[in-house]
Amino acid sequence: MxxxxxxxxxxxxxxxxxxxxxxxxxxxxxxxxxxxxxxxxxxxxxxxxxxxxxxxxxxxxxxxxxxxxxxxxxxxRSNPAAQSIYSMFRIELLAGGGLPTAKFLDITTCEKPSDLPEFGTSTRGTRMRRLRFLNKVPAAVEEIWLDADSGTVLAEQASDSLYRYYQVKLGFWISRAEDYVSIGQTPDWAPPEFGKTAGQATGFIERLSWEQKPHPVEYSRTWFDTDTARYVQRLK
Structure with missing residues (x-):
């Protein structure tokens, strides 16, 4: 496991x-x-x-x-205030829970494309694409952009938990995020392991994330398989 x-x-x-x-x-x-x-x-x-x-x-x-x-x-003992490494990861198996792990598909530093919302202070960023698992079951594909002025993610050091990587390797931490949940279509770069073909309907999450600055430093989009997983936000 x-x-x-x-x-x-x-x-x-x-x-x-x-x-x-x-x-x-x-x-x-x-x-x-x-x-x-x-x-x-x-x-x-x-x-x-x-x-x-x-x-x-x-x-x-x-x-x-x-x-x-x-x-x-x-x-x-229930403690709604308890934080964990994956506290901000909102996708769970349909039965609940599931250990998140990830397989990186591509990490590259490049110019931000025009279809991204505004975030950070640089025109460049690190783009990370990966396949996400819950208890080793393929559940989602992610495309994550980190603003270049916040640092660069190195492929040989990349971690399952990017927020932990940011804190340990880049010296900042994500303090809050905003999620926008809707319906999307599987991107054409998704690997066969994901189980959904390009253009097939999926759950879709866009996220803007902030560190201790007034502007967001990260943007991500996640396509998740609704036959396997669901988005959960608990209000305590």
Whole structure:
């Protein structure tokens, strides 16, 4: 289920496990007050060591999503304020949750085309195209543009979580975003793995993202397979 840790794009295994659990709590698949299975059983389910699982559970505890009761077990606690690496990733499997991973198809620096909305301060940007998975199921294709004045994404360093890459490698973080959801058509560059042919109807999301500046620095468009996934925005 999890990406190998020796992959340059992958999160550490313990972080991948914690993300799965956080997204399942957010989706309601793990309910507030629910007692989790014994740690050895959970470790076997997630195909990790008990030590790795405990590191994952420690992250949940630090975020207020887990309460450890001595002699009783681990209990889920709802915390709408809890943030995770994929907090701003709004696509889930139809059943809820799903670990997001990505396969980069192309990364290039070029002039921004005229059909993009205004964002950033440069006429150039890094364009990233990738296939997005949820629990290794192809769910979406993305085209993401980062303004050149905010930095350049290097193919050999690109991560599953671009927002984490921005913070670690480029020194800024995305503080807010605006999504515009509608119906789109699969782009002609989408790989066969996506399962939708060029021009076929899909869910469509346009996003403008801001760092700590008055103008957006990133623009993205995502085409997602509505037979597999859905867009979710929870209001707490």
């Amino acid at each position: 999890y990406e190998r840790q020796d992959s340059p794009a992958a999160l550490p295994i313990y972080a991948q496990v914690s993300e799965v659990l956080i997204r399942e709590i957010a989706a309601g698949r793990l309910a507030d007050g629910q007692r989790l299975p014994p740690e050895r059983q959970m470790a076997a389910t997630h195909q990790v060591t008990v030590r790795t699982l405990r590191k994952s559970l420690k992250i949940l505890e630090e975020k207020g999503l887990l309460e450890r009761i001595q002699g009783s077990g681990n209990y889920v």
